[in-house]
Amino acid sequence: MRKWIAVTAVPLVVIAGAAFLWLRDGQDAPRPATLRSEPTTAHYAPIAARAADPEPLTVAEMFPAGSVTSGQTTLMSEGTETLTDCASAVWGSAEDAVAGCTQVLRARYASPDGRVSGQFVIFNLADSAAADRLVAAFGNGGFVRQAPGTPAGFDASRSWAQARALGHYATVSWVAPVGHASQVDLTYPQVAVDSLSLVIQRRLLR
Numbered sequence: 001m002r003k004w005i006a007v008t009a010v011p012l013v014v015i016a017g018a019a020f021l022w023l024r025d026g027q028d029a030p031r032p033a034t035l036r037s038e039p040t041t042a043h044y045a046p047i048a049a050r051a052a053d054p055e056p057l058t059v060a061e062m063f064p065a066g067s068v069t070s071g072q073t074t075l076m077s078e079g080t081e082t083l084t085d086c087a088s089a090v091w092g093s094a095e096d097a098v099a100g101c102t103q104v105l106r107a108r109y110a111s112p113d114g115r116v117s118g119q120f121v122i123f124n125l126a127d128s129a130a131a132d133r134l135v136a137a138f139g140n141g142g143f144v145r146q147a148p149g150t151p152a153g154f155d156a157s158r159s160w161a162q163a164r165a166l167g168h169y170a171t172v173s174w175v176a177p178v179g180h181a182s183q184v185d186l187t188y189p190q191v192a193v194d195s196l197s198l199v200i201q202r203r204l205l206r
Helices: 002-009 042-047 128-138 187-205
Strands: 013-016 022-024 028-030 034-038 067-070 073-083 090-092 103-110 116-124 142-144 160-166 169-177
Touching: 034 128, 042 187, 067 187, 073 187, 103 187, 116 187, 128 142, 128 160, 128 169, 142 169, 160 187, 169 187
Parallel strands: 034 160
Antiparallel strands: 013 034, 022 028, 067 073, 073 103, 090 142, 103 116, 116 169, 160 169
16 A cells, blocks of 8 residues: 555656647647556456446545645645536547446545645546546546636646546546646645545455
8 A cells, every 4th residue: 555655656657748738629628737647457456347346436435534635735625526427527539438437526625825726536437448548538639627616727737637547447636736826836735636546445445
């Protein structure tokens, strides 16, 4: 477990970085300046298929606390939601990649001073191959949509995101400075939001 957490701070594959890209999809759809991606591994073989892990995710399971913390950084929850229309949570090539998805859980977070905003999204897919396809789509012409309530000042041009396939689940953690906040280090906010992925380890223990 400790080794897995350490990997959070040093992701395996850099899909895109140091650039602010937009895709015209009926509207300007922001994506992160830096996106890191990881496919699933043999560690998640027990939950490689939804058939072996059929119980739906719940908000209480995924977001049991009102905050997430890493180091000295704490982000407070600003709302959660559950979606059954998975395509409504993504845009671009990711819309095709969510075929077979049964639910999306999404949560928003913000620092107490309002200088950092983040969101965490998890997709319940049919199997690990589908999860890998969705994570790949996030780096190739698609991404998650911003959750309702995301502040207008969410600066995607300086944002970081982490996409993971974990068995038949895919997760995205996405953090950004808000407005003209300068000298904001996103390292701990990113790790804090991404730590929600660890909840899936409990599914493995079952």
